[in-house]
Amino acid sequence: MQDKEITIYDLAERLNISATTVSRGLQDHPAINKKTKKRIFDLATELGYRSNKFASNLRKQKTNTIGVIVPRLNSLFMSSVLSGIEKIVNNAGYNLIISQSFEQEAKEKTNTTTMFNSRVDGLIVSLASDTQDFSHFDTFIKKNIPVIFFDRIAESIQSTKVLIDNFKAGYKATEHLIEQGCKEIVHITGNTARNVYKDRFEGYKKALSDYSISFDPTLFISNDLTEQSVQDALINNVLKRDKLPDGLFITNDSSAAFALTILKEAGLKVPEDIAIVGFNNDLISRVTEPAITTINYPGNEMGENIARILINHLDGTGDLSFTSTVILNTELMVRASSQRKK
Amino acid sequence: MQDKEITIYDLAERLNISATTVSRGLQDHPAINKKTKKRIFDLATELGYRSNKFASNLRKQKTNTIGVIVPRLNSLFMSSVLSGIEKIVNNAGYNLIISQSFEQEAKEKTNTTTMFNSRVDGLIVSLASDTQDFSHFDTFIKKNIPVIFFDRIAESIQSTKVLIDNFKAGYKATEHLIEQGCKEIVHITGNTARNVYKDRFEGYKKALSDYSISFDPTLFISNDLTEQSVQDALINNVLKRDKLPDGLFITNDSSAAFALTILKEAGLKVPEDIAIVGFNNDLISRVTEPAITTINYPGNEMGENIARILINHLDGTGDLSFTSTVILNTELMVRASSQRKK
DNA sequence: AAAATTAATGCAACCGATTGCAATTTTATA
DNA sequence: TATAAAATTGCAATCGGTTGCATTAATTTT
Incomplete structure (x- = not known):
């Protein structure tokens, strides 16, 4: 449509203030006057402004996206786990990117690369049944991007794991x-x-x-x-x-x-x-x-657990001991x- | 880590050519000399270059991401559909963002907004059971972003639908x-x-x-x-x-x-x-x-169908009749x- | 009322890739 | 060899926010 996308510059121009102030106002920055903030928010709503995540991500180098790679989507267990993950992650303001390895190591590798290139902030993985080589996760480890394994884990990889006994x-x-x-x-x-x-x-x-x-x-x-x-x-x-x-x-x-x-x-x-x-x-x-x-x-609980651990890590202060194993109970x-x- | 991210500028500098050429080379642009392309690709691989999607998306105004909103993830039918969608979409080079409405209209609305703000290129929706008002999809319609409904559809909305009889x-x-x-x-x-x-x-x-x-x-x-x-x-x-x-x-x-x-x-x-x-x-x-x-x-087939329709629309030349209904067979x-x- | 603080706001560079148009180089034609 | 045509390459602006640092305005303190 003709609808031009509204940017902070448009808001700034109309309000006769700088884009900087608009940006800060939108983020509820403490240094911005309350009245100014209100004016900004009001106009933003009125004009249907929406933040451009790409510009923001580009600048902030953070994506607010979490990747998930599972062997297959179509099992009740997996979808319960995903459901649990989605719930927590979504509430925390993150997006979920999901892909399937179809139990193949090769697909898992390309999916991992895609996730890497999508610059996910964190990765959640349940391994394909025939994955023997784990080098595709090295890029994540090297860049300190958290990878959490669940259910099907890799013992040899130093990273957080959530599983049952x-x-x-x-x-x-x-x-x-x-x-x-x-x-x-x-x-x-x-x-x-x-x-x-x-x-x-x-x-x-x-x-x-x-x-x-x-x-x-x-x-x-x-x-x-x-x-x-x-x-x-x-x-x-x-x-x-x-x-x-x-x-x-x-x-x-x-x-x-x-x-x-x-x-x-x-x-x-x-x-x-x-x-x-x-x-x-x-x-x-x-x-x-x-x-x-x-x-x-309990898949759903496992999913929620995984998500919580990851989110805490991402949002929390750069914690240390990110190498732990969580064992959930079964009966x-x-x-x-x-x-x-x- | 210390690993600085490699950009096209780094490549350009090392190769003594412009970033423009690097960018075009990476995209296999026909105007770039084959030898130059090879040099670019070789160095890119050597240095572990990865394209920054945000910069690219920002510039191209396209995200290569498709959003999916479903009532619940944890049913076999739903996960089969998703599995089908994921397969096609992934092969076509798109990412999938998935969220659940938990059968609630309110959650569906906020999810829709999130998808909108994530600037998905297309949206796939199966409605929550109590959704009565469909105005949250207006923003998509207005911006000409394709929305495909499946299974739980909205008769009153003018848009592509995939369902059974x-x-x-x-x-x-x-x-x-x-x-x-x-x-x-x-x-x-x-x-x-x-x-x-x-x-x-x-x-x-x-x-x-x-x-x-x-x-x-x-x-x-x-x-x-x-x-x-x-x-x-x-x-x-x-x-x-x-x-x-x-x-x-x-x-x-x-x-x-x-x-x-x-x-x-x-x-x-x-x-x-x-x-x-x-x-x-x-x-x-x-x-x-x-x-x-x-x-x-057949959930899986339905998923593949949906995805194919959407991808064809997105990749194909700006087609016309994007308002159709696809009825799948049941027995x-x-x-x-x-x-x-x- | 002048000086010192504190509160608000703005400048300008930056994030990394893309692209229309112009410039340069190479190859083909006369 | 001069010239036209084709093949390559580069300039510079653009996408829309973010942020360190500087500047200006509003309050307080003497």
Whole structure:
């Protein structure tokens, strides 16, 4: 439209004062007379003035933008985390730029570069499942731009991390199955190059060993946890075994629910023939029959936590110890899919 | 860090050429000699130059950023849409800024303002359930900044819309239930001030009337579709009726799944006592027992469509007819929850 | 009322890239 | 070799705020 954009110079001209004063007035600078401020604000509103963030960012070298890179957007857990992040960040006056790595290291790298070039003030990352090399974050570290990892973290990187105790969660899930009398527990999980899956797996093994059950590598299945993979694992592997397993610990609820339907279709009774434990406590774990025992992993709270830590760092006085690890609590939600004893 | 940021001036100085040439070289401007370009690119890489988007945006008055406002992030449907949008938009070199209205008109308004002030090149919106006044989008319209509505649209606004034929979907769902022998079909849905719910409701009523079933207002329940509300509706209303209904059309799959568990708990058999049809075709509709009949509503494709339309408009030559409506196909996925006849 | 403070305001440079137009260099044509 | 045409490159203004330092105006203090 013809609507010319109003600038501080326009305001200055109309008010017969300098652009400097307008700028300061708009920022509520203490040195500016209250009446002058009022005149500025009034005219600004009247003319529909809006600050040009680019000019401002350019000068201030700050963007008020936070970048987020996640493996995928379309899971309930991820979107809960994002929802939590967005809420906090937005209230603090920051913008969110979001991108997905689609579980690919290469995409993650280019996304990281984009974020860097967008000059985000901070970066929040959950790693792709196959990322092995972390050099793409070096530019951030070098420039002292905070990077927070959550859920899928990189142990080797010196930076803030927000996660759960996956080892403990894996241990508790497995222990619970053992207590229900399971002896042959299948563990289906993601790429164990990633901490989340590795640690849960370690917890699984530790529980087995603590209860004197020897770890059977053939009961351990690591794949990408897509429907296809889960189906393959069950039909071509688990269900083909001479002796069918009596327990299944699978590391997300969608997969657990999906596995449940496949096992039931195959004629197995859950939990009598095979007990199941999932992970996350998504709604889906509550609507299956039987409902699925799972680990409660509060995504929304995690998101809020992450955001708060980052914002505090950015807004607070240049604090020191920005290298910390935050561990959130999880709990086992026992439901019918695993209860074999009363 | 000490790392000074490299600018085109630094490059220019080192190469003994002007910043203009560097700028053009970096943009692969045809008037610049190939050898010069190579020298520029080489030095840029060597020194780790990165373009300052703010300076560039400031000068070009374009941000390469697209804003998205949705009611909530944490639903599978929404995140699929976002995932689709992100994919396309990112490939086209745009950034995504995302925010949530939390279903509140007020928050939607402030988010819109923020987007406006962030000078997004385009805006993608799915309305909050209680938004009645659309004046907050006027600023965009006035400035000719494209706004695309999807799913939850505003009929009265003249702008591009991407959605499904909710009337038809509602009709098909209801017709299917009728064909299965249902006579008393409960319809639980969201705020009918919003097109999605209103149209599905209209479809429901039309199907009833086409099959000579009179519409019973007491079988129609409109609420916010939270778990709590669905539970209330079923327990304090539906299940308290003298004559229990024999069909349920509920407009999202999570709610359908949740409703299913409640009805089963109450001792009803599905589909024998009551047949159920949901909406969306989320994974959750496939893992319940029985699996839930639903309307397939492909979020990811919708997202990609939206993004493509917007990008084409932004990158393409200033096209004309930017006021169109795109209707995506949906289909009824018949599953066990509604099959009462063979 | 003059001098010393304190409060307000303005000057001018700067942030880094872009671009219309002019100037210079190179290559082609006569 | 002089001249026209094409290919390259550079000048200088511009985008809109921000900020250190200087200046001017309003208050206080003697």
